[in-house]
Amino acid sequence: MTRKPVLYVIAGGVGVALLGAVGLGVFVASGSYDIAAMRPHTQPVRSMLKFFQRRAIVLHARGIAVPMLDDPALVRRGVTLYREHCVICHGAPGEGRQRIGIGLNPNPPPLEQAIERWSEAEIYWTTAFGLKMAGMPSFLLGRTREEVWAIVAFVRQMNRLSPEEYRRMVRAGTDPQDTVTVRWVGKTRAAALAGMRGEPARGKELLKEFGCLSCHMIPGVRGPSGDVGPPLTQWAERQFITGRLVNTPSDLVAWILNPQAIEPGTAMPAVGATLEQAGDMAAYLYTIGARPRERGP
């Protein structure tokens, strides 16, 4: 007699599971889920697919040995391959995807920050083998592993490339006669952030004193803020400053000191800060949002 409640619970559980399975079956068979690429997935489906994809990539890329990727010749080869095969869907700094890459769902992500979210092995795995149901083809088919690693060698450099530096790289990579100087291998954004000096607490006060709030909303800096320029939310994660500079401490300081020199005609004025003050303000701004991760092997 005393086991009866347990039996009810088990029976109830089985019943609910059965109902769920039948419901799912009816839903799938009804064909009512909108599979049009143009319209987004519902949020639960999107979240589930993203989670599923991340788990699978992380697991499958485990144990892949990453070769030396800081090789200028490899990066140079990677730029050319990237231009030929990847830009059509993923674009590049300042360069849009081509017509064939438009309207895909999932949307091919820009790869500027790929190295901050994925390890080199994970980027290799995804590029080499592709992703089912995602429009991402396997690039290893008909090519060599070295060519795929060349693409990875370039992609891991992307988060330090301004649109201008990217264009220079492309020119130097495609035209052997071009004498333009290019840093094929450089410091990533995460490394640049790690070397930052400046006092965040002082910077926070300075942002207020210099009146930055009158144009920008700045998380953590209290006071009435304006909407003249963009809010500085998630600043440490931001890739570009004014669409031209890569968001690193040195470039942010240069921007704060003299915006008109970088972008003539911009609404952003020089506030008359010293180099040290600009460094402090930058130091505070990089406390906003998550720092980019360096996901090496």
Next chain:
Amino acid sequence: MRKAGRATTCIVVLALLGAGCGQPAPAMVSGGDPKQGAMLLSAHGCGNCHTIPGVSGAGGTIGPPLTGFARRVYIAGKLPNRLENLVRWIRDPQGIEPGTAMPNLVVNEAEALAMAAYLYTLR
């Protein structure tokens, strides 16, 4: 019969996905439909680079967030934030600011108007 089927589907969809089936009448703003605009901002992948409240998958940090966009005074630090400027910027950023990180995408006038209509609902 079909109606009953649809109602069942709707209930199942609601139960499984927590999504609504109702199709409210579109509100027209500046000749564009904001709801269509939100869908287009997602479909064109604007959210890959920009954080846009209310747009599916729009949590990008490559460019600035578009939160509170209706109140923003300037576009790209230069253009006064008016409808015709926003439409121009969406369709041809490289024409307005050559070399900017924002690429030219393939967006037609009607789509840009709808996107603008949505962005102007963000206060």
